[in-house]
Amino acid sequence: MSLPKKSPAIAIAVIALLALAVLLVMVLDKPESTAAGNTSAHGGQADHEEVPRGPQGGRLLEQDNFALELTIVEQGVPPEYHVYAYADGEPLDPDNVDLTITLDRLGGRQDRIGFKPFEDYLRGQQTVVEPHSFDVTVEASYQGEEYRWQFDNHEGRTTIPNAMAELSGIATETAGPQTLERVVTLHGRVQVDPDRLSQLRARFPGVVQSIEGDLGTRVKQGETLAVIQSNESLQNYTLKAPIDGVIVKRNLQIGQATGDAVLFVIADLSQVWVQLDVFGRDTEQVEVGQTVHVGNLEGYEREGVIDWISPLAEHASQSVRARIVLDNPDGRLRPGQFVHGEVVVEQEEVPLAVRHSAIQDFRDFKVVYAKFDDTYEVRMLELGRRDAQWVEVLGGLEPGTPYVTQNSYLIKADIEKSGATHAH
Known part of the structure; x- marks a missing residue:
């Protein structure tokens, strides 16, 4: 028995899906020894790498009989070193040691921190800004001897x-x-522009002989819609379309006697009105000239400008009508349809902002993940004003930095899996 043959397209699709699944597993299931910088809660490398610790719980750097213990203190003060x-295991007077620490960060930023003696330790003269993720160079001198160490201290990186x-x-x-x-949300309906609506009657009483135009038919100006025989002259005359548009109503049959009744209604729907109801306090904010984002229940969206606000209030609702004229070449806005409008009542330029979709939680911070070639690293943000799409950034991210806007949760998951959450 032979198996049914699969089409090449299906086979290619199956192979592509399998490849994607394998790659995702590789991303999200990397061994801890290669993921995200291998940092721990105490600074530098993952717990399994056995970083030497000093009496204060900090990273211990030793060379010959000289040693330094590095800690970052955050309680009650901005983070500082x-x-x-120590010499021969005994504490040294900090006045006798010169020290500089250089932090090289992704993106080319370098922080060079000087130190001054304070009580029984050397105190860093610069805040260690988040994230605490950098390549560290420590340079010290004591009794004419020079000492130098380098190590990685990565967090929130993959x-x-x-x-x-x-x-x-x-x-x-x-x-x-x-x-x-800043927007105000209003609701209303689509309406035919009265100047683009034509109600067609017979010119003379008579009898309908033939009908060319049918309900829903798109017609051109001058196109014959019906032939009518006049009762007086017994001559036939044609009823022609006065405008381009769509026949939205037809009220005649062959053999029917015509009078003053409307026989055809033609609507040009290439441009429509959107009438929005403005209530209460919103009337003080909504003005002619403001931009409006219009959407319908189908998810179709357009943008327009308020060109007229009625001076009269509707009796029943006490609302005021605001009108937006919109081009409608594809007919997606249908007269009678309910719509909503996001009226932009205020606009303000900010020097730096990120998308809402990019923001994740990381420890106690709101963050985005900055991208440097194929490496991603957390950026703790100080946030300001916001609208439906954007959030102002007051600090924590440099302008011009690429950052993840879609599927940032994959980056977060990879970092959390590696344990690279905070490094001191």
């Missing part, structure tokens, strides 16, 4: 090859200035 010095990120749907944008909008 406190460094304790590496995903670009091809794998693309297959996983990880997308990025560049952080920069944006326009924030």
Whole structure:
């Protein structure tokens, strides 16, 4: 018995899905020894790498008989380095030690921190800003001897090859200035422009001989819609379309006697009105000239401008009508249809903003994940004003930095899996 043959398209699709699944498993199931910088809650490397610790619980750096213990203190103060010095295992007077620590961060930023003696330790003269993820160089001098150490202190960082990120749907944008909008939501309906509506009657009483135009038919100006025999002259005359449009109503049959009744209604729907109801306090904010984002229940969206606000209030609802004229070439806005309108009542430029969709929780921070080639790293944000799409960034992210806007949860999951959450 032979198996049924699969089409090449189906086979290719199956192979592609299997490949994507394998790549996602590779991304989200990396061994801890290669993921996200291998950091721990105490600073530097993962717990299984056995970082030497000093009496204060900090990282211990030793060379010959000289040692430094590095701690970052956060309780009650902005994060800063406190460094304790030892010789032959005994504490040293911090006045006798010169110290500089250089932090090299992703993106090319370098923080060079100087130290001054304070009580029994050397106190860093610069805040260690978040994230605490950097390559560290420690340079010290004591009794004419020079000492130097280098180590990695990574947190909130992971590496995903670009091809794998693309297959996983990880997308990025560049952080920069944006326009924030404050909006008022209104509701209303689509209406035919009265100047684009024609009601067609017989010119003379008579009898309908033939009908060319049917309900829903699109017609051109001058096109014959019906032939009528006049009662007086017994001559036939034609009823022609006065405008381009769609026949939305037909009220005649062959052999029917005509009088003053409307026989055809033609509507030009290439442009329509949107009438929005403005209630109460909103009337003080909604003005002619404001931009409106119009949408219907089908998810179709358009943008227009308020060109007229009625000076009269509706008796029953006490609302005021605001009108937006919209081009409707595809006919997606239908007269009688319910719509909503987001009226932009205020706009403000901000120098830096990120998308709502990009923001994740990381420890006690709101963050985005910055991208540097194929490496992603957390950026703790200080946030300001916001609208439906954007959030102003007051600190924590440099303008021009690419950041993840779609599927950022994959980055978060990879970092959390590696244990690379906070490093001191």
